Amino acid sequence: MKRTTKVVLALILVITAGISKAIFTDTAISRGNSIETAEFDVAISKDGKRFYNELKLFEMNNLLPGETRKSEFQIKNRGTVEVKKLTITFKVRNYEVRMSPSEKAVDSTPETGELGKWLVLRSIHVKGKSIIVNQTLNALNGKTITLPVTLQPGEIAGIEMTFELPDEAGNECQTDGIDITLRLDASQ
Numbered sequence: 001m002k003r004t005t006k007v008v009l010a011l012i013l014v015i016t017a018g019i020s021k022a023i024f025t026d027t028a029i030s031r032g033n034s035i036e037t038a039e040f041d042v043a044i045s046k047d048g049k050r051f052y053n054e055l056k057l058f059e060m061n062n063l064l065p066g067e068t069r070k071s072e073f074q075i076k077n078r079g080t081v082e083v084k085k086l087t088i089t090f091k092v093r094n095y096e097v098r099m100s101p102s103e104k105a106v107d108s109t110p111e112t113g114e115l116g117k118w119l120v121l122r123s124i125h126v127k128g129k130s131i132i133v134n135q136t137l138n139a140l141n142g143k144t145i146t147l148p149v150t151l152q153p154g155e156i157a158g159i160e161m162t163f164e165l166p167d168e169a170g171n172e173c174q175t176d177g178i179d180i181t182l183r184l185d186a187s188q
């Protein structure tokens with residue numbers, strides 16, 4: 001009777017020890033943890049093949065009053081997160097290419113171009129949406145327009161801008177030039 005009790009006790013101890021050992025060794029290991037920030041990177045392209053952080057997109061020559069010209073390019077989200085806000089900011093510089101005889105008669109500022117007073121950005125088309133702008137390039141100088149689109153990582157979207165030199169543009173902007181810098185900003 002006494003032996004039986006001992007055996008029972010011994011068994012209980014063994015079982016208890018076994019459970020304790022199982023709990024102590026049940027360890028999950030997690031090594032090499034790291035936190036890295038997401039990457040925001042948008043790039044532009046003319047042909048949709050190679051994308052650049054900086055790229056000249058267009059050059060329009062011999063523009064005449066009444067003419068409409070389009071500029072098309074592509075933007076790619078090269079980062080690792082969704083771009084939820086995309087803006088385009090304009091910086092405009094007017095210059096005189098030369099003074100034509102008919103221009104001289106009406107333009108008293110040979111150092112400053114007048115094209116930006118007349119040249120109008122009619123609209124921006126992106127991912128099936130049209131943003132009606134209808135502002136002169138001079139009015140757009142320094143302005144930021146939000147494009148109502150999002151870009152998933154790896155996604156490419158085409159952007160088309162329509163410029164128009166209205167019929168009323170006079171001789172003062174003959175042989176004038178305009179230098180447009182577009183900045184695209186992407187954010188969460």
Ligand SMILES: [Ca+2]
Nearest residue numbers: 107109110112
């Ligand atoms: Ca001038």
Ligand SMILES: [Ca+2]
Nearest residue numbers: 107114172173
């Ligand atoms: Ca001029």
